[in-house]
Amino acid sequence: MNKQRNAVYEKRNHALFGERLSLDIDNAFSIVAESLASSFKEQEDFEGFKLACIVNFGMDTSITQDDFKSLDAGKLADKLYTEAIQSYTNHVDSIGKKAIPVFKDIRASQGSHIENVVVPFTDGRKAINVLAPLDKTVETNGQALTSSMEKSITLAVIDEAWKDHLRSMDDLKQSVQTAYLEQKDPLVIYKVEAFQLFNNMTTNLNKDIIAFLTQANLPDQQQQNNQIKEGRQEKTDLSKLSANKDQIDAAGNDYAANENDYFDPSAPPVKQEPIRVGPKIGRNDPCPCGSGKSTNNATEKAANKISQSLQNFGGIF
Structure with missing residues (x-):
């Protein structure tokens, strides 16, 4: 995966x-041309070769059937x-x-403040917006x-x-995990x-x-004025991210109405009070409720009451 990622990100x-x-792009033209020539030459399929040229290069090749057979x-x-490079x-x-x-x-109708223009290119199936500099293009x-x-x-x-x-x-990683059942190494x-x-x-x-580049076109003449427009890089408006106390109170009652309830960065930090743990009560120590009985007797008495209540309810315990 790392080798593949490096190759893709380099490209x-x-x-x-x-x-x-x-x-x-030039190498891609060469690779595609070599792939089409070798595959269709091996199959001796001239009609398929011509159709593949239209699909991949967006052109009707001038290579004749005699050239296809002799070369x-x-x-x-x-x-x-x-031929494909010249056509492109x-x-x-x-x-x-x-x-x-x-x-x-x-430039003439919308002023000199426009720097970039968004141009939608399409190959007939999908569209990609292209941001182009206006002055440099001219x-x-x-x-x-x-x-x-x-x-x-x-x-x-x-x-x-x-x-x-x-x-x-x-998907491949999931599918090869059962390869050990056939005594094969999944890796x-x-x-x-x-x-x-x-x-x-x-x-x-x-x-x-190559197919998209060779078949990419501008919108129709009637659509150009509507689809080709100014392109701007969107920036976050930080003023919309701020909120004062009145806006917070209007949004809900979950916030305090007093300004002192809000966080004040200049205020000194509040010292945390330590958690105080009371004395541990032993098994036979007097019950803290004040009855004078030991905690063991009080627990047994409470358990007997619970058991008696459940029996009266009809439960089996």
Whole structure:
């Protein structure tokens, strides 16, 4: 678990701080292209290969059936990777060009105080809000927006995949506990199955990131003015957390009405009085009730009364 966590958080930090994010995305394109080429080439399924290109890369590949049959898996993967990267570059440029007029309109209509803008990106199934700097997006001709899009989408997909993987690991931990009944080592089985789960998770993670990035789009032209709006970092209003005496009294009668009942930090600490324990009463000592009888006789007398009452009630003791 620690090794897996380090690997995932290293990839997450690349997206969070912008380091190596572009390289990670490029590697993901290469891994997905190689996976599609090898699997469908082995099955000799050209139609499935074309459909997988649409699902994973959001494009209708120009690779013909003759190319699919003549090229080996390695060359087919290289050609698919080059085509997918070019298609994604054009897609990103298109997003930037579409966003620039909207960002300029926000600046002109809503004033110069706006620093960030929230842009909802969707792949047709789910949406992710992206916080982009307004001025920098305009200055870089949309590049700042697409960089924020890559960062936000990558982080969201990684977090979702990691949470699902942790649940799968918990289920695996529970399922391998009965392996000793088959004279197998539960720890060995856990390590093998955990490694396979992690490989599947990383494979699906790369596919999900690439699929979302290549199919992410801005809202429709009619919805942009309503959905693209100012983005602010929420801050806690500490003034709403304070309460005076009148507010407390109005909320309920559980608080004292006197100001002296409230905690005063300047008041001296109250000295705690020691707990005083009375003298221990022996078994045959006089009863403290004042009857003059010993505690043993008083106890026996009380027990006899209780027994007699229970017998009168009809109980069997």
